[in-house]
Structure formats: C-alpha cells, structure tokens
Amino acid sequence: MRNIKILKITLTSILLGIFLIPLFLFILYPNYNKLIGPIKRFNVQRSTEEFTFQFLTTLSPTKDKVIGMSDTSSTQKSIEESLSSDLQLTEKILEQQNTNLKISSIDVEGLIYEGLDANTMDIGFWHFPVSSFPGQKGNSVIIGHRYAKLPPSTDTFFNLDKVKVGDKIVVEQLDNLFTYIITDTKVVEKNDISILQNFDDYRLTLITCTPLWSADQRLVIVAKLDKLYKNT
Numbered sequence: 001m002r003n004i005k006i007l008k009i010t011l012t013s014i015l016l017g018i019f020l021i022p023l024f025l026f027i028l029y030p031n032y033n034k035l036i037g038p039i040k041r042f043n044v045q046r047s048t049e050e051f052t053f054q055f056l057t058t059l060s061p062t063k064d065k066v067i068g069m070s071d072t073s074s075t076q077k078s079i080e081e082s083l084s085s086d087l088q089l090t091e092k093i094l095e096q097q098n099t100n101l102k103i104s105s106i107d108v109e110g111l112i113y114e115g116l117d118a119n120t121m122d123i124g125f126w127h128f129p130v131s132s133f134p135g136q137k138g139n140s141v142i143i144g145h146r147y148a149k150l151p152p153s154t155d156t157f158f159n160l161d162k163v164k165v166g167d168k169i170v171v172e173q174l175d176n177l178f179t180y181i182i183t184d185t186k187v188v189e190k191n192d193i194s195i196l197q198n199f200d201d202y203r204l205t206l207i208t209c210t211p212l213w214s215a216d217q218r219l220v221i222v223a224k225l226d227k228l229y230k231n232t
Helices: 002-028 037-041 044-059 063-067 118-122
Strands: 100-103 108-114 125-127 138-143 168-172 177-189 202-210 217-225
Touching: 118 125, 168 202, 177 202
Parallel strands: 108 125, 138 202
Antiparallel strands: 100 108, 100 168, 125 138, 168 177, 177 217, 202 217
C-alpha cells in the first residue's frame, strides 16, 4: 500500500509539472510585465511626475508631434541595416569611458558598445555609429535586442514598452553623467530611417523590435537631456 501511495504522489507531481511548466513558459512569463512589473515599478513620485509632464506637453507639444511624419523617408533596408559599407570605426570612445545606460523605472541597465553592424547587439546595447554621442547636441541613437535576453537580466530592452513619458534615462561614464527625460514613445516601420536623422536639440533615441517576440516593427523611445527641461 505504501508503494502504491508513493507511486500516486509521484504520478500526480509529474502531471502537475507537465501542466505548470508550459503554463509558466507560455502564459505567465511572457506577461511578467503586466503581472509583476507594475507592482515593482509603482511609486507616488513617479506617477506625479508622469502626470505633470504629460499635462505640460499637452499644453505645449514637442516639435516632433507638430511636424508629425511629413519628412519621413523610407528604404527597403531595416533601420539596423541602413549603414554604409564604407563606414569606419577608428576608436571606441564609449567603451573606453565604460558607458552605462540605466532606466530605473523598468529595471534596465547595461553597457553601451560600439560597432559597425547589428551584431554588436549580441554583446550589449549598440550605439548607432553615425549618431551623436550621449550628452552631445544632436540625436544619440542606442539600439538593443528585445528578447535575446530575458528578465531578470537587465541588459535587455524586453521591458522597454513599459516606460512612460516623464521617466528618466541615465547614461553614466567614467567622467560624465547625463540624465534624459522621456518625451515620446512610438512605433514605426522597421525601415523608417527618419528616426535616425540629426536634430538641433540634445536627444537620446532608444530602438528595439516590436511587437514582443517579433521583428515586424520598431519601438522608439525619444528622450531629451534634462538641462533643457529643468527636471532634477
């Protein structure tokens, strides 16, 4: 009788495992952001800042929203493939400065690397080589994989769709620290290179694939250096 009881318990455990493991992998884990993320990320200060910033930008829209997509140019190549084959990289300044990108509101943190093609994303966040450096005037573009790494790893843009207008992005180097304030989030086609163009302000543009588990489009997060918005 004891052996039969043990056998029943064992079979029950195996059947539960067969049911629970796929449930976790295909239902609970992909929805981690919806189930756990909001609880971890919620705080009163952030909610207040978000409401205030959205209210102010509604009264005075950013230049991007005014001009819309009127100057959009497109190509058959994806954003990541739009680099010229003649491009050269003689010095990796960001890597020498140990440049780190951090978004506390969504538990993202990782080093920024430099390279001439999208393979650079296999080791970390990729600084698009024809864009400005963080802290400089112009458009500093950082591109990262969405699901090559999954939480609890932080050097991934898996959670990037959960940022909100008013959130802070910090870029830290050995000698500098730059804080950007998110001003816009949008989805564009994967070959919409208009988001790579230079601007006359101090901005940071983050790019990753969307929807989750696909590369059909690109999620774009635009942030401006906080010295322009007086946000501390």
